[in-house]
Amino acid sequence: MLKYLIELLKGFFLEFKGAKARNVDLEVEKPQLLKREINWNVHVLESSVKARVLDLKDEKGQPVVREGCFRLKVETSTLTPPPVSPNAKDKPPLLEFPEVFQQVAIVEPSLRKVTALETRILSNPSLLPLWRKKVKREARVEREKIERALRVLQEMIEKEELKGVTFSGYFKNVPNGTIKIAGNDLIVDIDGKNPEFRSLMVFRAFTKDGKTKNVLIFLD
């Protein structure tokens, strides 16, 4: 009976005090250190674009094609990485760093006009072709002038014993200079800038030895 009571009391003690613990071993895991390497690569992007620009009208009102080079340069500024978040494991730092770039765009247009219709004006009033004047034969001749010319011609025929004479033409306003006969016209290389002008009658004379020559008779 006593033995029964002792066991009963032991049961009560256990109920109220609990089991007596003498030795507790705690096993704690070491904290994991997050190691992240952040590479801040700074890029400078530079590119150029060649452009041809067509102006329908420039200041002179003519279409012009210009060729130029537009350069675009993008530079990054100094970047300061943010402190690594305690929750870095859950949130990668790049997502928490919204400020990425400062951009500087440099446009350097170097335009070049490649097509413009222009001309230079030059001056030269002494060019030989300008001083070579063609004088046309007149359609009508005044009677008085014919008579004067015939008198001169008569003297010539007697003096030089000409076989025959034909009339070539009458020319007015013939300037001083070297005269050539070209068909019905005279070609005169004008002498000097202030030449004298005269009227001229031209005959073709045939000599006794079978030759021909032009006879020029100035009338003024």
Place this chain on the structure above:
Amino acid sequence: MIGYLAVEKLNNKFVGGLLVVDERGIPQEFKYTEPIVPNELQRILYGKSLDYFLKTEIIAATLVKKIEKPVDFIFTKDLELLEIDQRVFYLSERREEISEVRKISEEEYLVPYREGALRIVGKVLPDKLRKLSEMLEEGLDIFEPFERLEKALEYVCSST
């Protein structure tokens, strides 16, 4: 004084000249352009208007602006050049024989000239017309300087 204006296309080169002569046909001034050869891109850009634009705006108008001598007339045989300046007149010869100056329309006249008539297109003042008639009566060969001008332009083109 009389000016003569011409623009020629010689061997694909555009060249223009302005010759000023006195009443006797003696050269007083000669201005000309450097020959222009349009490149392929210019031909594409200007298209059909290239010839007209070169002749009028680039060559003829520039030449007339640079003229130094006081001229009563600037004659041309090209109707397209008529628009560039009020001093420019179109000149042609008619076989029709007339005895006095005749006004055909607001800007067209016939003037007695040798055995025929001279047709002048442009706004001519009456006193200028009278002066021209007098010069023609004195025997002015009004077309002759055109020949010298054309030969001078050929010379310019061949020497460049």
